[in-house]
Amino acid sequence: MTASVAVVGAGPAGSTLAALLAGAGIDTVIFHAARGPKHCGGGIPPRAFDRMPLLRRLAAPRADACRISFFAPGAGAAPSIELPRPISVFDRAAFDRALRGEAEAAGARLVAEGVRRIERRGSSWAIEAGGKAWRAGFLAGADGATGIVRRLLSTPFSAEALSLCAGYYLAPPEPGRISIGFVGGAASYAWLFPGPSAASAGIVAPLAGSRGERLRRRLRAWLEASHPGVRFDWSRPYAALVPTPGLRAGRVGGGGWALAGDAAGLADPATREGIYYSMRSAALLARCIVRSRPAAYPALLRLLLLGWHGQTLLARRLFFTETGVERFVCALRSRPAARRAAGRFIAGPPGCGRFALDFLISSLRAGE
Numbered sequence: 001m002t003a004s005v006a007v008v009g010a011g012p013a014g015s016t017l018a019a020l021l022a023g024a025g026i027d028t029v030i031f032h033a034a035r036g037p038k039h040c041g042g043g044i045p046p047r048a049f050d051r052m053p054l055l056r057r058l059a060a061p062r063a064d065a066c067r068i069s070f071f072a073p074g075a076g077a078a079p080s081i082e083l084p085r086p087i088s089v090f091d092r093a094a095f096d097r098a099l100r101g102e103a104e105a106a107g108a109r110l111v112a113e114g115v116r117r118i119e120r121r122g123s124s125w126a127i128e129a130g131g132k133a134w135r136a137g138f139l140a141g142a143d144g145a146t147g148i149v150r151r152l153l154s155t156p157f158s159a160e161a162l163s164l165c166a167g168y169y170l171a172p173p174e175p176g177r178i179s180i181g182f183v184g185g186a187a188s189y190a191w192l193f194p195g196p197s198a199a200s201a202g203i204v205a206p207l208a209g210s211r212g213e214r215l216r217r218r219l220r221a222w223l224e225a226s227h228p229g230v231r232f233d234w235s236r237p238y239a240a241l242v243p244t245p246g247l248r249a250g251r252v253g254g255g256g257w258a259l260a261g262d263a264a265g266l267a268d269p270a271t272r273e274g275i276y277y278s279m280r281s282a283a284l285l286a287r288c289i290v291r292s293r294p295a296a297y298p299a300l301l302r303l304l305l306l307g308w309h310g311q312t313l314l315a316r317r318l319f320f321t322e323t324g325v326e327r328f329v330c331a332l333r334s335r336p337a338a339r340r341a342a343g344r345f346i347a348g349p350p351g352c353g354r355f356a357l358d359f360l361i362s363s364l365r366a367g368e
């Protein structure tokens, strides 16, 4: 069985890529290993809808959150920020299903089998999935942080390039409001995202030195303190990795192959948000393949990465410290202008630079 392009993995990156390639008339096969649910907060900011038409027309249930509140141990809780545009929270399994449906509707062939072996044979790829052999001219790895394509053709992520997320799925205690708590130490935060059928509560921290159970204990303590009177059901725990190498993503493409999404290590190094970047990298790769210039993809992706994460990495150094987040939450508590600036930034654009400026101006006006 043959195809021009074989896409391994049918998450946001793989399904977006397959939908765009097949939509442009390229013979595409996409392999989907059903490995249980993808653990995720399912939160997608409004700027993603601006840039990805596929996302705008996606028929998947979502719950829009128009308010967000922040908490830091030394500062307490700030009043909720009203967002000028909502953050959409999806049920991740339904979201992935809908995107796979888009890929199939565009004409991609979906093979519901995991890829077991990949081998270079001359100028094409021999791929084995579900006991069957495939041949493809181009290989796209969209199979996540620990996928087979990255392991074969690039370097695995080091512990320093990975973050650990641990949490629970819960009944949403307050629909429409996202909560963020800086309760896990440096470069860490906890979240509560109320989705359409359940809320994802989680806490993320750099993998090195983190233990899932210890993180979950902090998460439980924060949720119980911030929602007095709510009885949480802790029976659905999860833990998962998200790759956050920042600008050091390693090789993301070469002769006849490329990586997209988590396989390429594109999640935001501070928030660890990755769905948008997975879809954007897939859209870029699709454009390069359709224009018969796949070799341009790695350099173009690096340029995009610089724009996406350059400012974030700087902000992470300055802001994601214990005193930095405390100051931020204190400012949100005391200054409506700081809350407005944060709301505009979260609903985005503008980016970090404009936010820092707005924030500084609001503190100068307040005489701080």
Ligand SMILES: Cc1cc2nc3c(=O)[nH]c(=O)nc-3n(C[C@H](O)[C@H](O)[C@H](O)COP(=O)(O)OP(=O)(O)OC[C@H]3O[C@@H](n4cnc5c(N)ncnc54)[C@H](O)[C@@H]3O)c2cc1C
Binding pocket: 008, 009, 010, 011, 012, 013, 014, 031, 032, 033, 034, 035, 038, 039, 040, 041, 042, 043, 044, 113, 114, 115, 116, 142, 143, 144, 145, 147, 148, 165, 166, 193, 202, 240, 241, 242, 260, 261, 262, 263, 267, 272, 273, 274, 275, 276, 278
């Ligand atoms: C707990 C947690 C919470 C998160 N919350 C958010 C959030 O709120 N918002 C956000 O934007 N991002 C969030 N992220 C990050 C986001 O989930 C990822 O960045 C995103 O899913 C990456 O998409 P992807 O398509 O690259 O990879 P994935 O979503 O990992 O998809 C890869 C797919 O490939 C399949 N696969 C793997 N190996 C094979 C194989 N050999 N053959 C065939 N298929 C294979 C897998 O089964 C999977 O379906 C979160 C991550 C975690 C861990």
